[in-house]
Amino acid sequence: MTNCCPLCSNSDTVLFHTLAYGAHAGRQYWHCNSCWLVFVPPAYQLSEGAEEAFYQTHQNDPADMGYRGFLSRATEPLLALLKPASTGLDFGCGPAPTLSQMLSEQGHRCADYDYFFAQQPDLLEQQYDFITCTEVIEHLSQPAQVLSRLRHCLKPGGLLVVMTQHWISQQRFSQWNYRNDPTHIGFYHQHTMRWIANHWHFEICYQQRDVVIFQRKID
Numbered sequence: 001m002t003n004c005c006p007l008c009s010n011s012d013t014v015l016f017h018t019l020a021y022g023a024h025a026g027r028q029y030w031h032c033n034s035c036w037l038v039f040v041p042p043a044y045q046l047s048e049g050a051e052e053a054f055y056q057t058h059q060n061d062p063a064d065m066g067y068r069g070f071l072s073r074a075t076e077p078l079l080a081l082l083k084p085a086s087t088g089l090d091f092g093c094g095p096a097p098t099l100s101q102m103l104s105e106q107g108h109r110c111a112d113y114d115y116f117f118a119q120q121p122d123l124l125e126q127q128y129d130f131i132t133c134t135e136v137i138e139h140l141s142q143p144a145q146v147l148s149r150l151r152h153c154l155k156p157g158g159l160l161v162v163m164t165q166h167w168i169s170q171q172r173f174s175q176w177n178y179r180n181d182p183t184h185i186g187f188y189h190q191h192t193m194r195w196i197a198n199h200w201h202f203e204i205c206y207q208q209r210d211v212v213i214f215q216r217k218i219d
Helices: 048-055 065-081 099-104 121-125 143-153 190-199
Strands: 013-018 028-032 087-091 109-113 128-134 154-163 202-208 211-216
Touching: 065 099, 065 128, 065 154, 065 202, 065 211, 087 099, 099 109, 099 128, 109 121, 128 143, 143 154, 190 202, 190 211
Parallel strands: 087 109, 087 128, 128 154
Antiparallel strands: 013 028, 154 211, 202 211
16 A cells, blocks of 8 residues: 655655554554655544644743744744845744744734634735744645645745754654654655755755745746
8 A cells, every 4th residue: 555645746655654652553654755755644644623632732822931942943044034024924823823923023024824723714815025834834734735825825035934843764763752743744854845945946045953944936
């Protein structure tokens, strides 16, 4: 049995890892030989209701300096690239929007969108100078569809910030806590980020650890 890659639609995929213990023992992770995405097939994904309930357990607080410090790994390089008074969207803001508040404090306008907690479809019909997507892309069951939409929402020359931990090797993956979160269903490699840039005509203008900033090319 093979599973089609949800990012590049390639059918050249192989079983990469299987959880051997815990509440989700037997959960499978497949590797795409084209874009190098490692993904969890639909049969092993949570229901939408269970996924939302899991997010409700998160204890993020806009006043928590530790949480702000975590998000600053994405905001600091973005702020260095933005023009004054830019307009953006925080895609996947969660139940306690914080990143948009941090950017507003620096003179930028940033709207909040979240499928579960702030679903405002009209926001996805507008265009922005920047879009942030922090600790979101690993939760997406249809990443290609979402990335296409987000690119459409960027003005030419606009910036897309993607923050997610990257897998490095199969051996490290087998010992990686990040894979154990039941809502994490897509795992990206540096090669995957380059594939995304090539496929959606982005330039990578910043890449450090778990943060990549893409810039939409001006056609």
